[in-house]
Amino acid sequence: MDAKSPTLSLPAQPREFGFHVGGRWIATGSRETMVRLSPGHDVPVTRITLCTRKDLDNAVAVARKTFDSRVWSGISGAERATVLLKAAAGIRARAEELAYWETLETGKPISQSRAEIEGAAGIYEYGAGAARCLHGDSFNNLGDKLFGIVTREPVGVVGLITPWNFPFFILAERIPFMLAAGCTIVAKPSEMTSATTLIMAEILTDAGLPEGVFNVVSGTGPEIGQAMTEHMGIDQVSFTGSTAVGRHALLASAGNFKKVGLELGGKSPQVVFADANLDDAADGVVFGICHNAGQCCVSGSRLIVEKSVAAEFEKLLVDKFARVRIGDPLDPRTQLGAIVSAAHNEKILGYIRKGSEEGARLACGGESVASKAGRFIHPTLLADVTNHMVVAREEIFGPVLAMITFETREEAIELANDNAYGLAASVWTSDLDKALGTIRRIQAGRTWINTTITGGPEMPIGGFKQSGIGRDTGMYGVEEYMEVKSIHIALGARDHWVS
Template identity: 65%
Template sequence: MDHATAFAAVPETVREFGFFIDGTWRDTAGRDTLLRSSPGYGRDVSRVTLCTRADLDEAVAAARAAFKRRVWSGIGGAERAAVLLRVARAIRARVEELAFWETLETGKPISQSRAEINDAAGHFEYCAGQAQSLSGETFNNHGDDMFGVVTREPVGVVGLINPWNFPFIVLAERLPYILASGNSVVVKPSEMTSATTLMCADILKESGLPDGVYNVVTGTGPEVGQAIAEHRDIDMVSFTGSTRTGEAVLKASAANFKKASLELGGKNPQIVFADADLEDAADGVAFGLCFNAGQCCVSGSRLVVEESVAERFKALVVEKLSKVKLGDCLDPETQLGAIVSEQHCDKILGYVDLGRQEGADVVCGGERVSVSGGRFVAPTLLAGVRNDMRVAREEIFGPVLCLMTFRTVEEALEIANDSPYGLAASIWTKDIDKALRVMRGVQAGRTWVNTTIAGGPGQPLGGFKQSGIGREGGRMGVEEYTEVKSVHIAIGKRTPWVK
């Protein structure tokens, strides 16, 4: 079987995974396991270990020992950079394998998985540069008797809790930044989509990362995730997921006042003005809705359109959505993937029914589609939505779009900002003054103008309000995982206080 054929079809046997501590693989050894059925095919593809708190304690101890030995925290930025670059090359060399397993476990289209794996390699390449440029400050303004220095030091042991919807790219938006600044890490991927995070362990080890610096403990959120947030020997926790769970993580992290970085939920507006390129905007709205089947924290799920073009724009969006290719997740032409679980599928369709009850019109979609034995939801547009409806305020996390209208710039901003969330927003207009005005006024940590869900590793990401705290990515993403130390150095003989 050649390389291409090996990753072209659902495997006949289930792949078994242990967990990874201190540079070695650990067997399941009598622990409970979770069998993962592929959302796109309805067939079992992987089995992961459900680790215990004792396993987490062992992983944290290994990470702490590695940090104290300074095998990573104590080496130079150029040495860290060399390892991160080797990791990037190894990821690119294994892109087909990693993308294949990402698609099997998440249900996203293979084309999206490939793009995400390649983007992940880009984060490691970017952080190789950051590892060498991380610096502090000097203060030569204290006079002849004093010199000031500000240093940035690795925070220590980081607990990283990642979601099921973007296992590898979310890992890459955090892990290389954690490593660039010299920390050790214990990762808990979602129990539903653990494969690529575990596969990354071999890549890191083969690339020269010292044992104990990267550890993976698989398991459930209530068992392992909660234990990470509470653990007194973890110095910082990074969590990506729902706002409700993020609140619990933040409360638990107070056990030892650990630092926390949280990227949480969103109910993100797509603001479309009459002077926009409506064809481009409709295409962007369709992409923003269907990307990862709407199971995306920055999904553009609220469509806020200027009233004078609302009907025309609604027709353009419906036309775009009718052409979205839904089907076999391993087909490169497929654009809309599967829904992660039966429970989540029911939740999405329940919101569609709720929208009807609240008075919204289902313009298109709103039903389940069966393809290749998997579970899919057709892209759905709800019109006649008011911003006080639950479907407009709560995160549906599926391909369901809520249409509202406005007449003025002020009203557009009022609707966009009338939300407990502030994660992302997209603005569509060809008027640069208007674009800048709305960009400044919208409450969103990531804002796009005439595009959506775009960008690279150089800029930070994070949210306002209940969409999180802290920033990942970019230079700020490296600094997020450091502690700042302010040093004052006396020069010469001290002037006596006691005479």
């Protein structure tokens, strides 16, 4: 693999992985395996171990023993920060390797993978700072005979279930905050994209993370993921994925009333007013739906545009869509990569057909890209959409944009909020009062004005309504994995109750 070549070469044979528990690799042995084909090339790239429930039980037991030993939960924030900073350096040292395997398993462009790996390293550095900033509160207002302290302490063993679309970046939006809090972790990546999570386990071990703090058990969602949400030895589950599966996770957590953090689906609106810089807005909307081929939970898939500029804006979009570079994910010039699986590819095309059947007008795209290997879909714009259509209400998770028009700001807000999801939203306008007035009324957890899908670990992420529960990243993200304890301290002699 030559990082300087225009297009990287494919592996001669699939890379084989065991799994990682207790700070060491465990061989596949007699367990079943799954070979992952690159979505952009249809060649075998990785062979992943399908762990058993017994493997999960063992990993949870290791994580519990490690947590109770206080080898991580009992040390200072400064010591945790040192490990997290070394982990960030380890990511950067192996950045090209991580980006390569990320692209091979996900089908996303190598340029996007490289940017995500670099961004992930920065999140670990933020987590290091967060570990040193944790604090509680004191209450000096309880009178002379009582003093109060509120402390935050790690929740315990966290089960982390991550999806296939951003396997390394979403991992980075969770792990540093769990570790900063002092928790131990059992992670289950998607069986389609496990490589970079397993490599991260090695990086953390090399960074000095004590054995048993971070453990990876690879396998399928129905087998290992479901068992994790039900597991009595896990104190909290963090799940990122579809709303349907998130609902199952929430129900399964009732067994031991474990805490649950869910980042789920979205049908995020992009509201474009007539006074916006339309060229900038069109570029942002195109980026928002083409980023990761639209396989992104915060993808701006519902375009809500002011009617007076709708025709002009449509022309801008069609022109920009035509110039998006689609191709080999390993080519750094590629902007839009492959669809993750054949089943998902057909699902996206099915939604496009459904839109046409419902009366939407196909302004551009709507079909697969002709290619010798892999699965690619042309960026698609469905115009003349109404908010009751399936393509406006359900998460398509592909490069398909549904365009709806409005005439008043109140109508735009009503359209934006008329959906079961509330994960993200963007507003485009040159009027700051209008921008803030609109965004404050839109029901979404992560929002942008005159931009989209950007930001850093300082700000929290998460959704309203059926887009999830809880918040990750920022100091909110550390507190998500902590319990709050009130400590009451008596001062002076006790006034005896029994005389």
